[in-house]
Amino acid sequence: MIRVSTKEKIVKAKKLFYMTALVPLLIIFGFFAWFLTIMFEGESPSLILEPKPEFLSQPQEFSLKISDEKRGLRLIIVSVKQNGMDMILTQEVFPFEGLLNAKGVHLYEKKFILDPASLKLAQGSLDLHVQARDYSRRGGGDGNLSMLRHTIILDSIPPSIRAVSRMHNINVGGSGLVIYQTSSDTASSGLFVDDVFYPGFPDSNNSPKGIHHCYFALPHNTNTHPKIRLWARDKAGNCIETSFYYHIRKKTFRRDKMEISDRFIESMLPYFSSFHPIDPDESNIKNFMKINNVLREENDKILYGLRQNTCAERLWEGPWLRQKNSATRAQFADHRLYYYKGEKVDEKFHLGVDLASLANSIVEASNHGRVIYADRLGIYGLTVVLDHGQGLSSVYGHLSRIDVTLGQEVKKGAPLGLTGQTGLAGGDHLHFSIMVNGVYVNPIEWWDNNWIEDNINKKFALVK
Ligand SMILES: [Zn+2]
Numbered sequence: 001m002i003r004v005s006t007k008e009k010i011v012k013a014k015k016l017f018y019m020t021a022l023v024p025l026l027i028i029f030g031f032f033a034w035f036l037t038i039m040f041e042g043e044s045p046s047l048i049l050e051p052k053p054e055f056l057s058q059p060q061e062f063s064l065k066i067s068d069e070k071r072g073l074r075l076i077i078v079s080v081k082q083n084g085m086d087m088i089l090t091q092e093v094f095p096f097e098g099l100l101n102a103k104g105v106h107l108y109e110k111k112f113i114l115d116p117a118s119l120k121l122a123q124g125s126l127d128l129h130v131q132a133r134d135y136s137r138r139g140g141g142d143g144n145l146s147m148l149r150h151t152i153i154l155d156s157i158p159p160s161i162r163a164v165s166r167m168h169n170i171n172v173g174g175s176g177l178v179i180y181q182t183s184s185d186t187a188s189s190g191l192f193v194d195d196v197f198y199p200g201f202p203d204s205n206n207s208p209k210g211i212h213h214c215y216f217a218l219p220h221n222t223n224t225h226p227k228i229r230l231w232a233r234d235k236a237g238n239c240i241e242t243s244f245y246y247h248i249r250k251k252t253f254r255r256d257k258m259e260i261s262d263r264f265i266e267s268m269l270p271y272f273s274s275f276h277p278i279d280p281d282e283s284n285i286k287n288f289m290k291i292n293n294v295l296r297e298e299n300d301k302i303l304y305g306l307r308q309n310t311c312a313e314r315l316w317e318g319p320w321l322r323q324k325n326s327a328t329r330a331q332f333a334d335h336r337l338y339y340y341k342g343e344k345v346d347e348k349f350h351l352g353v354d355l356a357s358l359a360n361s362i363v364e365a366s367n368h369g370r371v372i373y374a375d376r377l378g379i380y381g382l383t384v385v386l387d388h389g390q391g392l393s394s395v396y397g398h399l400s401r402i403d404v405t406l407g408q409e410v411k412k413g414a415p416l417g418l419t420g421q422t423g424l425a426g427g428d429h430l431h432f433s434i435m436v437n438g439v440y441v442n443p444i445e446w447w448d449n450n451w452i453e454d455n456i457n458k459k460f461a462l463v464k
Contacts, residue, residue, distance in 0.1 A: 055236035071135035072104035155236035163244035173220035189232035217439035220333035299378035307438035315389035330354035351440035352433035381422025397431035
């Protein structure tokens with residue numbers, strides 16, 4: 001017979017007590033603790049407002065995303081505050097639904113428009129307010145609060161811009177300069193010729209406030225009535241356009257018949273086949289057309305892109321140099337008609353001047369500048385491009401040798417390399433171009449001291 005001691009009996013009774021009373025109590029206590037942490041959770045709703053502009057000039061659409069994963073959203077208020085006034089744009093109260101608001105709103109997305117005119121907002125600072133509360137029992141039962149305040153400057157008044165220079169006589173295919181003044185809120189300005197933009201540059205420190213100047217081009221193929229106007233934009237995005245007086249001088253350009261022979265094409269192909277796909281089974285003329293069109297377009301795109309590398313300071317001084325002792329073989333904007341076996345096969349405009357002298361003559365920098373390209377460039381062969389600042393650049397093509405490196409600063413007259421006939425060239429010559437913000441212009445003007453005096457220097461003298 002097993003005898004149970006009193007001590008063992010006590011232990012058993014204690015165990016029973018724990019099992020029947022304390023454990024359920026603990027479970028109940030645990031449940032309440034869990035329930036309370038849920039009821040009183042402290043996580044505020046998350047607010048995302050997009051966009052967050054610094055300035056406002058016209059009706060602006062905003063998108064709002066508010067979420068509260070735990071207890072769900074109770075209420076949101078979107079309002080605008082200005083000069084002590086509080087205008088509510090959106091207010092929503094969400095019902096409590098399901099056990100612990102499980103079926104309530106946990107994610108709210110809305111787009112709304114802030115229209116300064118319809119709200120009769122004044123110019124200047126205003127605050128966009130977003131508030132959201134959830135269904136937590138915190139905050140004295142009001143729930144966790146999230147607030148977002150975004151300050152915006154309302155500015156719907158455009159900047160002002162006016163021309164200061166006079167006498168803008170511009171040749172088709174030529175260059176122009178306009179000096180203008182803008183109001184102090186201007187963030188960017190320049191000039192449009194039809195839909196091509198030419199950026200303006202602020203003048204030196206000792207000229208009156210807001211004075212800018214802008215070099216622009218009238219392309220050789222400009223239509224009869226190009227629309228030229230000054231343009232400015234402020235930080236808020238308000239834009240203004242103003243016209244100014246100008247006179248356009250029409251120009252006629254030469255026509256030039258170019259005979260393309262098989263011998264010429266065959267002499268070209270080996271040079272191009274090293275870097276441009278040439279199909280040996282294709283006819284000579286088809287390969288030529290590919291070079292003269294596809295490759296030319298690629299090359300011109302690169303040249304046009306170089307305008308981005310211009311520096312904001314003026315680097316040049318006085319008239320541009322023309323290649324020494326050279327004869328003009330082709331003029332600016334010659335309309336070239338390509339003939340093959342008596343038939344017209346292509347046409348292009350020659351947007352530079354071909355200057356020929358002795359083979360392998362030294363090519364000099366036409367003005368002070370910085371090398372922004374020094375490499376082979378398809379149809380232009382070995383090519384150097386100089387930036388002269390403020391959108392002006394010069395191009396030297398068909399070189400047989402390049403003696404400068406990218407980024408190098410060069411003085412007017414400094415040797416850049418030697419003339420040659422690399423690329424699409426029939427003989428040793430320099431293909432020389434000047435560009436204004438990537439648009440080809442007639443170099444004749446920039447070679448001419450009188451033209452620079454009348455069209456550039458006299459205009460700057462006005463504001464000094
Ligand atoms: Zn040329």
